[in-house]
Amino acid sequence: xxxxxxxxxxxxxxxxxxxxxxxxxxxxxxxxxxxxxxxxxxxxxxxxxxxxxxxxxxxxxxxxxxxxxxxxxxxxxxxxxxxxxxxxxxxxxxxxxxxxxxxxxxxxxxxxxxxxxxxxxxxxxxxxxxxxxxxxxxxxxxxxxxxxxxxxxxxxxxxxxxxxxxxxxxxxxxxxxxxxxxxxxxxxxxxxxxxxxxxxxxxxxxxxxxxxxxxxxxxxxxxxxxxxxxxxxxxxxxxxxxxxxxxxxxxxxxxxxxxxxxxxxxxxxxxxxxxxxxxxxxxxxxxxxxxxxxxxxxxxxxxxxxxxxxxxxxxxxxxxxxxxxxxxxxxxxxxxxxxxxxxxxxxxxxxxxxxxxxxxxxxxxxxxxxxxxxxxxxxxxxxxxxxxxxxxxxxxxxxxxxxxxxxxxxxxxxxxxxxxxxxxxxxxxxxxxxxxxx
Amino acid sequence: xxxxxxxxxxxxxxxxxxxxxxxxxxxxxxxxxxxxxxxxxxxxxxxxxxxxxxxxxxxxxxxxxxxxxxxxxxxxxxxxxxxxxxxxxxxxxxxxxxxxxxxxxxxxxxxxxxxxxxxxxxxxxxxxxxxxxxxxxxxxxxxxxxxxxxxxxxxxxxxxxxxxxxxxxxxxxxxxxxxxxxxxxxxxxxxxxxxxxxxxxxxxxxxxxxxxxxxxxxxxxxxxxxxxxxxxxxxxxxxxxxxxxxxxxxxxxxxxxxxxxxxxxxxxxxxxxxxxxxxxxxxxxxxxxxxxxxxxxxxxxxxxxxxxxxxxxxxxxxxxxxxxxxxxxxxxxxxxxxxxxxxxxxxxxxxxxxxxxxxxxxxxxxxxxxxxxxxxxxxxxxxxxxxxxxxxxxxxxxxxxxxxxxxxxxxxxxxxxxxxxxxxxxxxxxxxxxxxxx
Numbered sequence: 001x002x003x004x005x006x007x008x009x010x011x012x013x014x015x016x017x018x019x020x021x022x023x024x025x026x027x028x029x030x031x032x033x034x035x036x037x038x039x040x041x042x043x044x045x046x047x048x049x050x051x052x053x054x055x056x057x058x059x060x061x062x063x064x065x066x067x068x069x070x071x072x073x074x075x076x077x078x079x080x081x082x083x084x085x086x087x088x089x090x091x092x093x094x095x096x097x098x099x100x101x102x103x104x105x106x107x108x109x110x111x112x113x114x115x116x117x118x119x120x121x122x123x124x125x126x127x128x129x130x131x132x133x134x135x136x137x138x139x140x141x142x143x144x145x146x147x148x149x150x151x152x153x154x155x156x157x158x159x160x161x162x163x164x165x166x167x168x169x170x171x172x173x174x175x176x177x178x179x180x181x182x183x184x185x186x187x188x189x190x191x192x193x194x195x196x197x198x199x200x201x202x203x204x205x206x207x208x209x210x211x212x213x214x215x216x217x218x219x220x221x222x223x224x225x226x227x228x229x230x231x232x233x234x235x236x237x238x239x240x241x242x243x244x245x246x247x248x249x250x251x252x253x254x255x256x257x258x259x260x261x262x263x264x265x266x267x268x269x270x271x272x273x274x275x276x277x278x279x280x281x282x283x284x285x286x287x288x289x290x291x292x293x294x295x296x297x298x299x300x301x302x303x304x305x306x307x308x309x310x311x312x313x314x315x316x317x318x319x320x321x322x323x324x325x326x327x328x329x330x331x332x333x334x335x336x337x338x339x340x341x342x343x344x345x346x347x348x349x350x351x352x353x354x355x356x357x358x359x360x361x362x363x364x365x366x367x368x369x370x371x372x373x374x375x376x377x378x379x380x381x382x383x384x385x386x387x388x389x390x391x392x393x394x395x396x397x398x399x400x401x402x403x404x405x406x407x408x409x410x411x412x413x414x415x416x417x418x419x420x421x422x423x424x425x426x427x428x429x430x431x432x433x434x435x436x437x438x
Numbered sequence: 439x440x441x442x443x444x445x446x447x448x449x450x451x452x453x454x455x456x457x458x459x460x461x462x463x464x465x466x467x468x469x470x471x472x473x474x475x476x477x478x479x480x481x482x483x484x485x486x487x488x489x490x491x492x493x494x495x496x497x498x499x500x501x502x503x504x505x506x507x508x509x510x511x512x513x514x515x516x517x518x519x520x521x522x523x524x525x526x527x528x529x530x531x532x533x534x535x536x537x538x539x540x541x542x543x544x545x546x547x548x549x550x551x552x553x554x555x556x557x558x559x560x561x562x563x564x565x566x567x568x569x570x571x572x573x574x575x576x577x578x579x580x581x582x583x584x585x586x587x588x589x590x591x592x593x594x595x596x597x598x599x600x601x602x603x604x605x606x607x608x609x610x611x612x613x614x615x616x617x618x619x620x621x622x623x624x625x626x627x628x629x630x631x632x633x634x635x636x637x638x639x640x641x642x643x644x645x646x647x648x649x650x651x652x653x654x655x656x657x658x659x660x661x662x663x664x665x666x667x668x669x670x671x672x673x674x675x676x677x678x679x680x681x682x683x684x685x686x687x688x689x690x691x692x693x694x695x696x697x698x699x700x701x702x703x704x705x706x707x708x709x710x711x712x713x714x715x716x717x718x719x720x721x722x723x724x725x726x727x728x729x730x731x732x733x734x735x736x737x738x739x740x741x742x743x744x745x746x747x748x749x750x751x752x753x754x755x756x757x758x759x760x761x762x763x764x765x766x767x768x769x770x771x772x773x774x775x776x777x778x779x780x781x782x783x784x785x786x787x788x789x790x791x792x793x794x795x796x797x798x799x800x801x802x803x804x805x806x807x808x809x810x811x812x813x814x815x816x817x818x819x820x821x822x823x824x825x826x827x828x829x830x831x832x833x834x835x836x837x838x839x840x841x842x843x844x845x846x847x848x849x850x851x852x853x854x855x856x857x858x859x860x861x862x863x864x865x866x867x868x869x870x871x872x873x874x875x876x
Contacts (some may be wrong), residue, residue, distance in 0.1 A: 018543075021727065022734035023739035027522060034524060057518070076501050080480070082458070086472065090458065112743055118582045147583075293459070302462070
C-alpha cells in the first residue's frame with residue numbers, strides 16, 4: 001500500500017499554511033489526510049486503512065458508539081456549567097474518585113491536560129506557600145505560559161527560571177544512575193539534590209511532578225523506590241507530589257487505573273487529560289480534601305467548560321465502556337503479548353537497543369550500535385515513515401527522537417498487535433537491507 | 439412561581455460539596471438545578487421554566503439542533519487532532535478569518551478563553567521581546583497561572599507582579615476621567631502613563647489587553663478615541679494591542695462581529711472563547727501573518743483538542759446559524775429595543791443609576807442615591823434573587839457587584855425582552871416597596 005499527495009491535498013495544505021500559519025506542524029513527510037475512524041482503525045481520503053498505534057486520545061477507540069450516543073443525548077438536552085446544579089458532574093467526580101486511592105477524592109474539572117497541570121501548579125503554590133518546582137529533564141507537561149516553563153524539552157536549559165530545577169529522568173538505559181545497584185533510590189537522590197539546589201537560590205519546592213510514563217523521556221518505567229523516595233524528599237521540604245497522568249493514566253499501563261499505582265505511592269495531586277473524553281476536551285485535577293480546602297481558603301475556582309453536563313456525560317460513558325468491556329484486564333493481556341513480540345524483534349534486529357514500557361505504552365529505542373548505544377533517529381524516522389506507507393501509524397519520541405512510540409487506543413487487541421508486529425518486522429528488515437546497501 | 443430545595447437536591451448538594459470540594463461555587467442562594475435547555479429557555483428538575491438572560495456560552499441558543507447535528511455527525515465519523523490533515527479546521531479558520539478585518543487572518547485553536555489569552559501572552563512576549571503587560575483595573579481574562587495574574591479583579595493590588603500595570607477602565611459613570619470633555623483620550627492617557635510606569639521599573643510592554651465589553655468592570659462601552667489612542671501608546675512602546683473578545687465577540691454587541699470594531703481599530707491579536715462552540719469547548723487566537731511567522735520562528739504550537747475535527751465542525755455550524763438566521767442584525771434590533779425598555783425603567787426607578795451597553799450585553803447599575811452614586815449591591819442581589827424565583831436568570835457584576843448583568847443567548851428576541859422587562863419592573867417595584875417598608 002502506498003499513497004501519494006493528491007492535488008486536493010496540496011490545495012488543502014496551502015490553505016492550511018495560510019489560515020493556521022507556520023507554528024502548526026503535521027506528522028509524516030507525506031501528511032495523512034484522515035476522514036474516518038472506528039475502534040483501532042483510521043481511514044484516509046483515498047479509502048486506505050491505517051492501524052492506529054499512536055493515539056491515546058481516542059482511548060476507548062475511535063468514535064465509540066456509546067460515547068457518541070452519550071455526547072449526542074446530553075448535547076441535545078442541556079449544556080451549561082458548574083454554577084448551576086447538575087447530576088452529571090457530581091456523578092462523574094464520584095466515579096473518578098472511586099478509581100483512586102484514599103485520600104484522593106476531590107475533583108476539579110478543566111478542558112486540557114495543560115489546564116490540569118497549570119491548576120495543579122496554582123494549587124501547590126497556594127497551599128504550600130512555596131514557589132519552586134522540580135521536574136525531570138526533557139519533560140513535557142503542557143503549553144500554557146507557566147506550564148511551558150515546566151516543559152524542559154521545549155526550550156534551552158539556559159533559559160530556565162530560577163524557581164525550576166530539573167533532574168535526570170529515571171532511565172535504566174542511558175541515565176547517569178543506570179548502573180547503580182539501586183537505581184530507584186539513586187535517581188531519587190537527584191530530587192534531594194534539587195531541593196538543596198533550590199534552597200541555595202532561596203527557593204523551596206511547591207511541587208515535584210512526573211509524567212509517570214516518562215513519555216518525552218523516551219517512555220520509561222519508574223524503577224522500584226524512585227517515586228516513594230522522591231516524594232519523601234519533596235514532602236520533607238514542604239512541597240507536594242504531583243502525578244501527571246495525562247499519558248500514563250486511565251488504565252494505560254495495564255495493571256492499575258493510574259500509572260503512579262505501579263510504584264505503590266499516593267500523590268497529593270493527580271492531573272488527567274487526553275484520554276478521559278475519548279476525544280472530547282475533558283481533563284481533571286484530583287486532590288485530597290485537605291488540599292482542596294486549603295486552596296479554597298485563598299481562591300475560588302471556575303472553568304466555564306470544565307465539567308459541563310456534556311463533558312461529564314462523555315466522561316461517564318468512557319468509564320462505563322472501560323468497565324463493561326473489561327479494558328484494564330485487556331490492556332494488561334495485550335500489553336504482555338505485544339511486549340513479548342517486541343522482545344522477539346529485539347532478539348532479531350540489532351538496531352533495537354531497548355524495549356521499554358508496559359500495558360499499551362511502549363518505547364522501542366533504536367541505536368546505531370548496541371555497545372555504544374549511539375542513538376539512531378534516522379532509523380526511527382525511516383521505520384515510522386515505512387509503517388505509515390504500509391498502513392500503520394506510530395510516532396517517535398525521546399531526547400534523541402530515536403524511540404518508536406507505541407501508544408494505541410485501549411481497545412487494541414492481539415489481532416491488532418499481530419498486524420503491528422508483522423509490519424514492524426518488515427520495516428526493520430527493510431531498514432537492515434537499506435543499511436547493508438549503503 | 440416559587441421553588442424550594444427538594445431532598446434530592448440537598449443530597450446532590452452534599453455529594454457535590456464532597457466530590458467537587460469547596461473551591462466551586464453556585465449561583466443563587468437557592469441554586470438552580472437545570473435539566474434541559476432550548477433556545478433562550480432553561481428548565482429545572484421540577485419542570486419550571488427560566489428565561490436565560492445570562493448565558494453567552496449557548497450563543498445561538500441552548501441545544502441548537504444544527505449544532506447538535508454537526509457535533510453528532512463528526513463525533514461519529516472522526517475525532518483526531520491537527521497533526522493529521524483535515525478540511526474542517528482549515529475551513530473553520532478561513533470562515534473565522536473572513537469575519538475579521540485585514541491583516542488579521544491566522545488562527546490558532548485552543549479550548550478555553552483562558553488558553554486563548556494565555557497563548558496571546560506567550561505570542562506577544564515572544565514576538566516583542568518585552569515582558570510587561572497593561573490591563574485595566576478589575577479585569578478578568580482567565581484562570582491559568584499567568585492569566586490569573588492579569589485578572590486584577592481576582593487578587594489584592596499589593597500582590598501584583600512588577601511586569602504588570604493596571605489602568606482605570608474607561609467608565610463614564612464612575613471613573614477618574616468621567617467628567618473629561620474627551621474621556622476617550624483622557625483614559626488613553628492612563629495607558630501612556632502605564633507605559634512610563636513600566637519603564638521606571640525597567641519594563642517594556644509586550645501587550646495591552648482589554649475585554650471590549652469591560653464585563654467585570656460593570657459592562658462599559660469604550661468611549662470614542664479610547665482604543666485608538668491606547669493602541670497607539672502601546673505600539674509606540676513596542677507592545678501589541680490585544681482584543682479579548684471572549685465576552686464582546688461573535689456579534690454580541692450588535693453592530694459588528696467583534697467588539698473592537700465599534701472603535702474603528704484593528705488589534706494585533708484577537709482572543710475568542712465562550713460563545714464560539716455554543717457550549718462546546720472551543721476557543722481561538724487570531725493574529726496577523728507577520729506576528730504568526732515571528733512566533734513560529736521561536737516556537738511550534740500544538741493543542742491536542744484545539745481545532746479537532748469535531749470542535750471545528752461545531753464552530754462551523756455556529757457560524758452557519760449566525761449567518762442563516764441573521765443573528766447579527768437581530769442582536770442589533772433586539773438590543774435597541776431592550777435598551778429603550780431599560781431606559782424607561784431607569785426613568786421610573788431611582789435605584790437605577792446607569793444603563794450601559796449595547797447589542798445583547800447590558801449593565802444596569804444600582805445605586806442608593808443618584809447624586810452620590812453610592813453602589814447598592816444589596817438591591818442588585820435582591821433583584822437577581824427575585825428574578826430567579828420568578829423564572830428569569832441574570833447575574834451581577836462590577837467592582838461593587840451592584841450591576842445587573844444581562845447577556846442572553848444571541849437568539850433572544852423582542853418576545854424574550856418583553857418577558858425580561860416585565861419581570862424586572864416587578865422586581866424593581868418589589869425592591870422599592872421593601873425599601874419603603876424598612
